[in-house]
Amino acid sequence: MQLGVARKLLEMTVDYAKDRKQFGKPVGSFQAVKHKLARVHTAIEDARPAAWYAAYAFARDLPDAARAASVAKGAASRAEALANTEALQCHGGIGFTWEHDLHIWLKRGLALQPAFGTPDEHRAMLAKIVLVTAAAGAGIGLATAKRCIEEGATVVISDKHERRLEETASELGVLGIPADVTQETDVQRLFDAAIAEYGRIDVAVNNAGLGGTANIIDMTDVQWNIVLDVTLNGTFRCTRAALRHMVPRGSGVIVNISSVLGWRAQAGQAHYAAAKAGVMALTRAAAMEAAPANVRVNAVAPSLAMHPFLEKVMDPGELEHLVTLEAFGRSAETWEVANVIVFLASDYSSYMTGEIVSVSSQHP
Template sequence: MDIHNPTYVPGHQLLAGKSVLITAAAGAGIGFAAALKAVQEGCRGIVISDIHEGRLNEAVEMLKKETGLDQVYGKTCNVADEEQVQALVAFAEEKLGGVDVLINNAGLGTSKALIDMADDEWMKVIDVTLNGTMRMTRQMMKVMKARGQGGVIVNNSSVLGWRAQKEQAHYAAAKAGVMALTRCAALEAAEFGVRINSVAPSLCAHPMLKKSAPEALLKQLEGREAYGRGAEAWEVANVMIFLASDYSSYLTGENIACSSQQA
């Protein structure tokens, strides 16, 4: 494979027979890419969620059309709302007959210098990106523990949990929190057979980023990558699917960098 111009990797049934729940999966980024890969890897059913109902309905229909899987369901959810989180997990449990894999993809990022940042700007990013991941993880852990059949949780973190970038203090703090949450929750969940890991992308070249970020900044970020480009969303999704599969059976509490970024 040409690492500078990668070719999409077909499925190999890594999730055959498993059921999957993914948050923030109705856009054109990592969440939907992970949903598509999960189906292509043989999952028996999938629930995707998003805060945007119209976009979510379109994503459900697109997944059905592109994959031929009938067991594709959507439910709106704001992960900043505990009642909606509980309702989403209950919905997925009912529709899928139990969730085997949860992928926490929901997150919120903005660019703002810390010195100019208001408390509500800080808290909004923290509440969606860190607290939302915690709420979903906590609720899924309760359900998986009660069911007694194990399971897997995969969180979306970021290399900014390790590395510094201007105007990203709130997002970096949230993602560092996701990493710490992953490590600590994994120790607790190991007692009842649930694995929890996270994926830390560096630069992912999805359409939303290209639309929102200044071109000069994107060029600068691409210049830091060893391959001179951002990851395709499906390349990040591949790592998520690996962590969700039995191929990573001895991995828990790990934060896997999906990055070609140079030090």
């Protein structure tokens, strides 16, 4: 049974890796994915002889039949567990598996324990109220909302785009509150509404940001100002609103979204890099101010986290170049960034504040 589940997971993941494309290439052509699939295949093949011998030993009533069965079960369990893990990673996390019926097999293999039965005491975000901005797209915000739900949190999402927000909130089964982070009245209304609904906010994930490409010599004041207003000023407004709620309570966590561009130079990204560097500085200063009240403030700095919208708005050649800068030779999946956000938002990081965590090999 376990080897059958592992084999089915491998087959479905191989098919998925052939069909899904990044930068015009099948996901299965990337070395990291090849390695994952090869590991699963090897684990299954290694477990087969043990299963065959156990069946033979029982059929012949050999004295070591019980031991052979134990060895076979252990090997099959390891193969199934590895297949579960690698299938989830190749598919981009739990949320994406529903589109391909993989969840049926993962559930049989208990790979979906975070969503279908992990003991409550093991859920990193159990009973926490989490607010995530810019969570109605296809990027890090949505992935973070999903991971927080899987870890037991009650989630509130926000976005400027009301129709998309309504659809996403309905899909996730959460409260959605429209807000434009460039408008102070919207930010206040967002936090007030979330607190009115649930009584508190334990975690604020300030994800809203805006990019663009323009060399400084050609950049207009409008281009500069809109990126700074959404990415830096918007993060400031949400951080301020969160602190005004959390500091009097004496608890809370803020996770801001920065970028490796806050550290390294990239032509055409002066406005975005300045904004993200500002988010880093804002995070450190806010952490020092909030620490006496037992409120933690950290940030993540992703590099290239791939999602469909990014593939539409960025030049394919530029994307391929950015991939060459990554240690793993591929872009991150949004759920991989969300996992780090969940860690920083949880009590597992209780002694961390003022930190900028790179979700990449690119850091100073």
